[in-house]
Amino acid sequence: MKKPTLIDVARIADVSAITVSRTLRDPERVSESTRIKVQAAVEELGYVPDSAASTLASKRSTVIGMLVPSFSNNVFSQVLAGAYDAIEGTKYSIQIGNTRYSALKEEEMVRRFLTMKPAGMIVAGVDQTEMTRKLLKATDCPVVQVMDIADDPIDSIVGFSNFQAAAEATYYMIQEGFRRIAFVGTRMDPRTQMRMAGYRSMMEKSGLYDPALQITTQIKSSVEIGRHLLGDILSTVPDCDAVFCNNDDVAVGIAFECERRNIRIPQDMGICGFNDLGTTSQMNPAVTSVHTPRVEIGKVAAQIVIDANAKIETRSEKIYDLGFELKKRASTNLRGAAFRSR
Amino acid sequence: MKKPTLIDVARIADVSAITVSRTLRDPERVSESTRIKVQAAVEELGYVPDSAASTLASKRSTVIGMLVPSFSNNVFSQVLAGAYDAIEGTKYSIQIGNTRYSALKEEEMVRRFLTMKPAGMIVAGVDQTEMTRKLLKATDCPVVQVMDIADDPIDSIVGFSNFQAAAEATYYMIQEGFRRIAFVGTRMDPRTQMRMAGYRSMMEKSGLYDPALQITTQIKSSVEIGRHLLGDILSTVPDCDAVFCNNDDVAVGIAFECERRNIRIPQDMGICGFNDLGTTSQMNPAVTSVHTPRVEIGKVAAQIVIDANAKIETRSEKIYDLGFELKKRASTNLRGAAFRSR
């Protein structure tokens, strides 16, 4: 007993194969009576379309290609989760590629994905190689960049401004009275670099910029590396009075190490994280962070692909800025802490 | 300028299409001279095989289907990461389905995946529905269950014993001198239930079992829920002297809340987490946890699928117990703490 095909369904419904095909793909285009007959036959046989055959014949698959730089980074698992939410119940599926933060690897994967005629492509960030941009511009499937914002997207872009988010957080810390604010950057991927630029711009504007305050490493972010980095900071810039971290786990590590060394938060050291991954809000004292709409970004990106394939007219603008939210917590509340410690 | 096909390559290499096909899939089966000609032609044209056509003709795809219960759970992102490591550079790709901890949804997704003739299926745990087991047993592709161990796998199984891991952690805490050890369980998925069973078995064996010590909720685990649960525990079983949590984030939340309430760790409250996700080891005091080989599990599972497809004879046993490791840290070091506090 082998898998039923369109022809089997057609025979039972007493129509031609192509009619069955149409009924399944676009029920509006057949008469109601045929639709009912066909649907009954499909039900009876438990027919499920063969996607390989469909892809081959139509030169268009139902696979959405999604390229992320990392799995270990929580941020991207959440973007993925959002995208999977969006395709739930649709005919689309997602195939993921791991670029490992390499633009060249990304280019190679884009090539590979494009050969399978994807329904859409979702890529992280805006730092593609020239060739990748060219390939993605030339393809006829929708392309969505995620996790940042730029003026000149390849096609659509969904995210928030890493530059602005960092600038706003930095501004807030300055307002709170911090002066020697360090930027702590791990991995130094393009989004972290944008954050550093936002930080720098605001520090310069306030006459507080000092290159020595930029502490960076190529190592990936983790709670452990955060702890080590506090040591580096204190030996390099002993008068540092606050840290702005490119990711929450680094901020958590720094907070733990401050506690261990009896460095008071925020009186001796202000701390601000990025992404608001869930732990910072629960600490003692709670750690300030920039909340980012990761799940929403994934959801919107996948929805753009789905809508474009259905030719649904969506918002004409191709730039979807989903914003961010600075979560002000005790770890940077210097004015409040000064007041309380009297 | 359209995509080159096998025939284009064949023309340039001056052989037939089928020879090109063979050269690409099994270079050993053609003579060296043809192999060189063909490979040169492939290179020249930048030929990339069409996977839809190949799937249709061979009734076997290069997609590995992988069903996970959740994306937000770090544990599964790491299993995914391991699986992606294993397929790197191979012809295989992975398609993920999110079962959202529902066995029925899983069944539906298994059905859907099987229609695409996958190269293999990887599913989480051992609690499939009867129908899912039947479907997976009947398929001819390799099936790998991950994240637990059982005697009667569908096909292969890669994981560790959640029961044993919990029993061992519980035994260790009892040895340390804890008596009123609570089990804190979130989500209550099958693996958490196995952990609870392991805990219970050891508590019973020691004459310490008390159902009131089992604190469970259907809510998913998070640092925040951990904090709330400590309150529940203390009001339900005020004499509780330790907690064994089903996941690290819950343990972290409980540690934070202890700190906030000036409950000393481990003197007043011992804490043990599960999975060793990275934060527990960095805390003050460091929190004990059961380290689980998540990345390795994913990697081995995908490798099993790859090897089975290549007909490479692997270990004949189908059960791969990758073990676990109890990381004993300060949060449960009651004997050491008692000594130091003199």
Place this chain on the structure above:
DNA sequence: CTGTTAGCGCATTCAC
């Protein structure tokens, strides 16, 4: 609104 014809690009089967 429905059917006919003709492939999509590749792998299987059987020759040689």
Place this chain on the structure above:
DNA sequence: GTGAATGCGCTAACAG
């Protein structure tokens, strides 16, 4: 070791 014929299951393009 290599090739010819055939079909996988579906859909595009065109009729009617």
